[in-house]
Amino acid sequence: QTVVTQEPSFSVSPGGTVTLTCGLSSGSVSTSYYPSWYQQTPGQAPRTLIYSTNTRSSGVPDRFSGSILGNKAALTITGAQADDESDYYCVLYMGSAVVFGGGTKLTVL
Amino acid sequence: QVQLQESGPGLVKPSQTLSLTCTVSGGSISSGGYYWSWIRQHPGKGLEWIGYIYYSGSTYYNPSLKSRVTISVDTSKNQFSLKLSSVTAADTAVYYCASYSNYRGDFDYWGQGTLVTVSS
Numbered sequence: 001q002t003v004v005t006q007e008p009s010f011s012v013s014p015g016g017t018v019t020l021t022c023g024l025s026s027g028s029v030s031t032s033y034y035p036s037w038y039q040q041t042p043g044q045a046p047r048t049l050i051y052s053t054n055t056r057s058s059g060v061p062d063r064f065s066g067s068i069l070g071n072k073a074a075l076t077i078t079g080a081q082a083d084d085e086s087d088y089y090c091v092l093y094m095g096s097a098v099v100f101g102g103g104t105k106l107t108v109l
Numbered sequence: 110q111v112q113l114q115e116s117g118p119g120l121v122k123p124s125q126t127l128s129l130t131c132t133v134s135g136g137s138i139s140s141g142g143y144y145w146s147w148i149r150q151h152p153g154k155g156l157e158w159i160g161y162i163y164y165s166g167s168t169y170y171n172p173s174l175k176s177r178v179t180i181s182v183d184t185s186k187n188q189f190s191l192k193l194s195s196v197t198a199a200d201t202a203v204y205y206c207a208s209y210s211n212y213r214g215d216f217d218y219w220g221q222g223t224l225v226t227v228s229s
Contacts, residue, residue, distance in 0.1 A: 001172060001173065034214030034215075036213075036214060036215035036216070038156075038216070040156075045205055045207075045219035045220065045221060045222055046156065046216070046219060047219075048215045048216065048217055051210075051213045051214055051215035051217075052213060052214045052215075055213075057215070057217070087155075089155065089156055091158075091215070091216070093214055096169045097158070097169050097170075097171065097172075098158050098161075098209065099158065100148075100155060100156045100157060100158055101155075102155045103155040103156070
């Protein structure tokens with residue numbers, strides 16, 4: 001079964017830039033997987049940040065951007081803020097199913 | 110604005126069947142363009158896709174759960190449902206319903222989630 005890989009944790013300084021990635025255990029991520037990115041804070045349902053690789057969802061600050069970097073999907077946060085400290089998940093569309101990555105816990109300090 | 114709300118028992122006994130319903134408001138399940146989805150999150154863990162259903166009744170399931178999962182839709186009530194059979198403590202989780210937009214390629218609307226505990 002295909003595994004979607006994410007960094008388990010990442011740390012960024014306030015105002016800094018961080019790039020989280022979303023890869024496949026076998027193969028490369030492309031736009032054909034329609035990668036999407038979600039932010040989840042404790043006790044809340046996830047919310048979409050990015051869909052279809054690089055389209056920001058309504059109301060999402062432009063410091064969040066999505067792309068394909070090499071063989072992975074990427075979420076870049078430019079100018080990180082304290083309230084960006086959250087869990088981040090990617091989702092890949094696999095034709096007739098979707099698969100969540102394991103999530104990245106981002107610390108801002 | 111589409112809203113989703115999960116409902117169902119918060120406590121299920123081992124070996125029994127977990128049953129949840131998601132009520133959709135602010136939009137019609139029959140309008141097309143969405144896969145109506147169930148997702149769960151074990152305590153302190155990541156998100157796991159369980160499966161989804163199109164309004165026509167076509168279903169797609171996570172292979173790891175497929176043998177125990179049934180998702181159905183009731184367009185007259187604007188609801189869809191999850192049944193997970195033969196539950197164990199490992200099925201204790203927060204269960205979310207969500208809509209997967211076929212157009213955008215994302216889960217654009219989510220319910221608030223409901224905790225289901227499997228315990229005798």
